[in-house]
Amino acid sequence: MAKEPWVDQDVCISCGLCTDNVPEVFRFADNGKAEAYDPAGASEDVIQRDAVDVCPVSCIHWR
């Protein structure tokens, strides 16, 4: 099975980088923190480059 990204919402500071860069995968949840609502919405390379690698608090992980 493919890797899936997930957001540690205890750490997310709601900066909006992942939701702006990869809106096919990330959005803000009702609690104001980012969530990976469609983990397969973009390639692993794009998610890594445009979300995981740029998250200022490194709270996007793979499982």
Ligand code: SF4
């Ligand atoms: S880039 Fe990181 S801190 Fe910013 S909204 Fe996404 S998960 Fe939260």
